[in-house]
Structures are given as structure tokens and as C-alpha cells.
């Protein structure tokens with residue numbers, strides 16, 4: 001506590017965080033708190049997830065409030081509802097001994113009228129998602145004219161999610177005299193642009209190297225055939241009986257499919273993705289937090305910023321395209337100084353991606369063999385034995401124990417153990433008595449049989465080729481390019497997918513997609529709807545190079561030649577590789593049979 005005190009925090013707030021078990025400030029907190037408490041500086045803070053950013057800005061900002069004034073003085077913007085709620089809760093905890101401080105969270109997906117009523121009661125700190133705050137501003141239901149401090153939390157993610165325009169709008173609505181504090185795990189160009197445009201005289205601080213994951217996380221990987229990825233996942237889970245993990249997948253389709261399989265295999269799990277209603281999300285998160293779910297299967301966006309402590313593992317069922325996403329994923333474990341494991345399950349195609357991540361992270365992934373059946377059983381049995389040994393006999397057992405003793409009288413200790421274990425683990429022992437060895441030979445791992453690898457390489461090279469899709473919603477449905485982008489961001493299997501022109505017509509919308517991102521693209525929209533209208537996605541054109549697309553009027557030479565039919569077929573074939581395992585059955589799209 002001494003150290004927190006030295007940073008300039010007052011008694012009542014110190015007491016609040018003492019109750020939370022905070023003892024010493026984290027590096028970010030040490031650097032940020034004095035800046036916010038002190039001179040009127042703006043701030044850009046680059047720090048990984050789990051480093052304690054919320055308290056870094058939260059503590060000094062609530063201390064600086066003037067609660068004799070009934071106006072919003074602090075505005076905190078954050079990308080998702082979950083994060084908002086989390087920040088709100090954290091602030092309320094910090095202010096436990098300052099009942100005069102009013103904190104309110106506003107976010108989309110719930111009734112706006114209730115939030116308007118809450119706003120009318122008077123608020124000092126408003127925590128908001130950009131979209132909902134814009135709505136509120138436009139309805140003149142919120143007054144941010146007296147805001148003195150604006151926090152942009154997870155700025156990179158807010159921009160990733162397409163909130164750029166909203167952010168600009170909001171920042172323009174706040175007084176010029178405000179201070180702005182920007183927090184981000186990564187510093188892509190768009191974040192730098194926001195910082196340049198809206199921050200003045202900003203101090204820059206960063207903790208740890210850029211893009212470096214937390215040090216308490218070890219990174220391991222399993223390399224198997226694409227068709228064995230699920231079985232590997234299943235074994236990895238079975239082999240860690242105390243696992244409490246998030247499994248990251250690319251699309252909500254993948255999330256659903258994996259949950260379905262894991263549940264069938266008796267593992268308590270559920271999915272978290274953008275298609276759930278708020279009530280459903282809350283319900284899933286509640287069960288996960290209460291540890292009634294062992295694993296949560298989530299898409300990146302849905303799980304962004306979730307503050308779940310004690311995760312033992314983060315599992316990358318697919319490696320993300322970019323290192324930033326990987327950093328965010330692995331940053332979910334190893335929080336607050338605890339140890340965590342970030343697991344990647346990859347096929348030979350993904351080896352290159354793994355190396356790229358290693359290079360930027362400056363961390364080595366440790367190769368692990370997929371556990372054999374025996375290892376899984378041993379892990380489960382010993383865990384069970386430890387649990388039994390740790391159990392304290394309950395007094396209420398007294399009444400029955402004599403009868404129980406008599407029942408088992410004839411058995412030796414060894415026989416009793418055998419019986420109990422067989423009863424408890426019969427199914428598991430049987431299942432794992434003879435399972436296939438999923439490990440690849442060393443040669444296979446090095447890509448000696450890199451058929452899949454070569455195919456994917458070819459696709460990496462062949463960029464600048466676009467194809468056009470059409471969806472069955474348009475102007476009449478109130479569909480905007482932003483809706484399209486957010487649907488794509490949420491669902492597309494590949495992050496940073498390049499989208500060419502978007503043309504919105506009365507009843508449909510046409511848009512171009514870089515063919516590099518097409519793997520699994522269509523399947524991801526199968527269960528998507530817009531305002532209740534199920535999306536029907538049709539590919540309207542064969543692939544062409546941008547050179548040919550002069551009617552799109554970009555005037556840029558994108559190079560590359562038009563693909564002929566053979567090349568096209570090749571592409572089709574390659575699409576049936578890696579990811580196809582978890583997609584649904586064949587589906588007729590626009591009259592063409594698409595092989596999946």
C-alpha cells in the first residue's frame with residue numbers, strides 16, 4: 001500500500017483497493033497514475049492485456065472528480081459491453097468508500113430508455129461503448145459538455161470493430177480543454193492517427209516491449225494433421241483435469257461446432273460469439289465465471305477484454321492471422337502474475353504462421369507431443385486421487401458410516417480402489433485403452449510432406465485478386481457499409497480481410513473480397529442475419545484480377561492475371577483442405593455446388 005500512497009492516492013481510495021487485495025502497483029499503474037493526477041498531460045499508454053490498465057486510469061480519475069458538481073466529468077470508451085460492465089464494476093470497487101461518486105455504464109443491446117433515465121439521475125463517470133454513446137448524443141440524452149477526461153480503452157480494438165467514425169464524432173463533441181488518455185495493447189497506424197488528431201502534448205509510456213506477451217505465459221504447440229485437430233483438442237483437455245480455459249476459434253460456426261462436439265464428449269463448455277443475445281452472453285459468462293463451464297469456446301471479438309481470472313490455458317484452435325490477435329488471446333491467461341499456458345493446435349499449413357508469431361513475440365513455442373491414451377488416463381486418475389486425499393470427512397457422515405463400512409468389509413483396500421476407479425472412470429479407461437497416435441513423424445512435421453503447405457503458399461502469393469459477392473439486404477433494409485464491415489469483422493475466418501468496393505442497392509448489396517481471405521468465408525454467413533433477415537450470400541462473379549476490374553474505377557494497377565477456369569478449380573480444391581472439418585454439409589449457393 002505504501003507504494004500506492006506514494007503515487008498520490010488518497011486514503012479512501014487506498015482503502016477501496018486494499019479490500020480488493022492490491023498491494024503494490026503494477027508497472028503501468030506506477031507510470032500512469034502520477035501522469036493523470038499531475039500536470040494536464042494527455043497520454044498514450046501501450047501495455048499488454050492483464051497489466052492492470054483499468055486501475056491505472058480508474059484510480060486517479062475518480063480521485064480527481066469534483067462530486068459537488070453534478071455533471072459527467074470522466075468519459076471512458078471501451079469496445080464491448082462486457083468490458084464496459086467490467087470497468088464499471090472495477091470503478092465501483094475502487095470507490096467503495098466514496099459513496100458520493102456516481103458511475104454509469106451505457107452500451108448497446110439493451111433498452112436505451114432505461115439508460116436515459118439513469119443518466120438523468122446524475123453521473124460523474126460514464127463508461128460507454130462508442131455506438132451507444134453516439135445514439136445517446138444524437139438523442140440529446142447525454143451531456144458531455146463538461147467532460148474533463150476521456151479514456152479510450154482498448155483503442156486498437158475499438159478501431160478494429162469499426163468504431164472510427166463514432167470515435168471521431170464523440171471526441172468532436174467533448175470540450176477541447178479535455179485531457180485524453182489512450183490505452184492500447186498495440187499501436188497500428190489508425191491508433192496513431194487518432195492519437196495525432198485528438199491528443200495534445202501526449203506523454204507516451206509503454207511497459208514491456210511492443211507486442212510482447214506476458215512473461216508468465218508459456219507458449220506450446222501441437223502439430224497434427226488437419227483432420228486430427230479436434231481429437232487433439234479433446235485429448236489436451238482430458239489430459240488437464242483442472243483446466244479452466246478459453247478456446248479461440250475464428251468463426252462462430254467453428255465455435256458452435258466445437259461446442260457441440262465437446263459437449264457430446266462430456267466436457268462442460270459453451271460458446272461465446274457475436275450472434276448471442278445479451279441475455280445469452282450474460283448467462284454463458286455467468287456459468288463460466290462460476291466455473292460451471294470448464295472451457296469457453298469464443299471468437300476473438302466476443303472474448304476481447306474479458307477479465308476472467310485464473311485461466312489455466314488459452315487454446316488457439318486456429319492460429320490467428322496476426323500477431324496482435326495472438327497477443328490478445330494469450331494475454332487472457334497468465335494474468336496478475338499467475339502462470340498460464342497458451343496452446344496452439346496447428347496443422348502443417350500453419351507452421352509458417354507460428355514462426356512469424358515467434359519472431360515478433362521473440363518467444364519460442366515449445367513443441368509437445370499429443371498425449372497418448374495412457375497419459376490422459378494417468379492424469380485423470382492422479383487428479384482424482386489428489387482430490388480424494390484433500391477431502392475432509394464430513395461430520396454428517398457419522399450416521400451412515402457404520403453401514404457403509406459393513407458393505408465394503410469383504411474388500412481389501414486395493415480391491416476397493418479398483419472398484420471405485422472402475423466405476424468412476426470405466427468409460428474413460430475404455431475409450432483411451434487404444435487410441436491412435438496422432439503425432440506426425442519428424443519429417444512430416446518439417447513439412448517434408450508439405451502438400452498442404454505448398455498449396456497454401458501458392459494462395460498467399462496470389463493476391464490482388466478479388467471476387468464479388470452479393471447479399472440479399474440493401475438500402476430498404478437500412479443496411480450500411482458499416483453493418484457489412486462489422487458483420488465481416490465478426491464472422492470472417494480471416495482478420496484484416498481485404499474488402500474492395502461495396503455497392504448498396506435497394507434490395508441487395510454487392511461487395512468485393514480479396515480471394516486470399518476466402519477460405520471458409522461463405523460458410524461463416526450461414527447463420528447470420530441482419531434485422532431478423534437471414535443473410536443469403538452468393539458469389540456473383542468468377543474471380544478476376546483487379547487489373548480487369550476497370551469499371552471499379554480505382555485506376556490502380558493491381559497486377560496479376562485473370563484466373564482461368566483451371567486455376568479456379570484448383571482453388572476450389574484447396575478450399576477443401578484444413579478448415580473444412582468443421583463446416584456444415586454441402587450447400588447450394590447461387591445455383592453453384594460449392595465444395596466444402
Ligand code: ADP
Pocket residue numbers: 021022023024025026029047048049050051052053054055307309335336
Ligand atoms: P488490463 O485492462 O490491462 O487488461 P485489468 O485492469 O483488467 O488489465 O487487470 C487485470 C487483473 O489484474 C484484474 O483482475 C485486476 O483486478 C488485477 N490487478 C490490477 N492491478 C493490480 C494490482 N496492483 N495488484 C493486484 N492485482 C491487480
Ligand code: MG
Pocket residue numbers: 053054153305
Ligand atoms: Mg482492460
